[in-house]
Amino acid sequence: MRYGEEFLGVECGVARHLNEVDWAATSLGPVDGWSLSLKAVIRTALSSRQPMSFWWGEDLLQFHNDSYAPMLGNRVNHSIGRPFREVWPDVWDAVYPFIQMALSGKGTWQENMPLVMRRNGYDEQTYWTFSYSPLYDDDGRIAGLLNTVTETTQAVADRKALEEAYRDAQKHLVERAGYEDELRLLNRELAHRMKNTLSMVQAIVSQSLRNATSLTDASAIIAARIQTLAKAQDVLTGMSVTAAEISAITNAALAPHQDGADRIHLDGPRVYLSAQQALGLSLAVHELATNATKYGALSVPQGRVDITWSHHLGDDFTFDWRESRGPHVLQPTRRGFGSRLTERIVSDLFKGQAKIDFAPDGVVFSLVGKLHQVADLDH
Incomplete structure (x- = not known):
């Protein structure tokens, strides 16, 4: 001017x-x-x-x-x-x-009246008090x-930006609260799973030592069982914090016993198990496969194992292990920890009944129980 x-x-x-x-x-x-x-x-x-x-x-x-x-x-x-x-x-x-x-x-x-003006060769939204x-x-x-006047275009824009920033901040606070809730849930689940795993390891070590014929035998058995637990934990970690799909758990437990001859067959729907049920079933499949490899259907080239499961209305669940074409089966004179684990622990975890039948033409394991509710998978 x-x-x-x-x-x-x-x-x-x-x-x-x-x-x-x-x-x-x-x-x-x-x-x-x-x-x-x-x-x-x-x-x-x-x-x-x-x-x-x-x-x-x-x-x-x-x-x-x-x-x-x-x-x-x-x-x-x-x-x-x-x-x-x-x-x-x-x-x-x-x-x-x-x-x-x-x-x-x-x-x-x-105050802050909006007016569309063309004062600089183009339409612009302005505000005036x-x-x-x-x-x-x-x-x-x-x-x-x-006319006493103040242009408030920039002030209105600043206020809108501040309001938007406030809304974003509120949104981030809500998201952060959600993340913190998820973190607390994760920590609870990890602590819970750790306690379950340690309890299972303690039982494995105690019972394996009690039933072993030598320290060397005990060491090998304990190592194999704990390795099975570790593989099940890997599957759980890779798929979900709280649940794992049954075929992944079963395949992980069977991996050391697969010889490429396609003698183990799995058949069943897509079913998710809680962390606790997955660990228990993994150990049961490990025990069954170990016995089959030593004495049963997997000890001979023509032997076969059929594993099936089903999930019915509600939470009803069945799991069957059936061996065929293997050596003649004899009823064992002594039931070891593996058998007790396969029957008792698994039946408790599934709140049902589990039984091993040493039939002459092949070992059969049958489980009838309940799946954990999805809402309970993190408890």
Whole structure:
């Protein structure tokens, strides 16, 4: 804004535009003939640092001060002395009701009013806080209106950004609370699984030592059983914190006994077991496969093992191990820990009945029980 010129004794940047207007050609006439009221308002507005404009006369010719000029955009050089409607055609309809109120003697106040303007060659969404007040001539009649205004476009944008940031922060807090809940659940499950595993390891070691014929024999048996537990844990960890699919658990337990001859057949639907049931069934399959490899169907080339399971309505579950084409089976004279584990522990875990039948034509293991509810898989 260039200073150095005056208008009605006030030095200001817009003085040049005021002096360039041919006022005699307007409805206001020459400056010398202007009323004292008009001159007083002009001097007040030009001296103020508050953005201010006003419109005077029957054509509502525009005046404004230096602080208001930046709001005009590319209209700044051709707005003073022109009618309100010509200077602001893009917002005229929106502000006309407020103009009417001010010209009727009632002041107005609008806060953050949205207006779409074309002041820089393109449409832009702007926001304004302003007041229109009536202006009076020397005879006390309303001759125009005063506009004290602040553009709040950036303030509204900042507020919207702050509100969005607040909503994002709230969302992140909710997500964080969810993650913390999941972490607590995970920690509880891991602690629970660790206790179960340690209990099972303790039982394996204790019973294996009690029934072994030598420390070397005990060491081998314990190592094999704990390795089976470890494989089952790997499957659980790879699939889910709380559950594992039965075929994955069964295949992991059978892996050391597969000889590539396709003599072990699995058949059953996709069923998920709780961590505890998966560990128990894995040990049972390990014991059955170990005995089959030593004495049963897997000890001869033509032997076969069929493993089937089913999941009925509700939580009913059956699991069957059936050996065939193997050596003639003799009823054992002593039941070891492996048999007791296969029958008692598994039946308890599945809240049902499990039984090994040493039939002459092949060992049969049958389990009838209940699957843990999905909602209970993390307990």
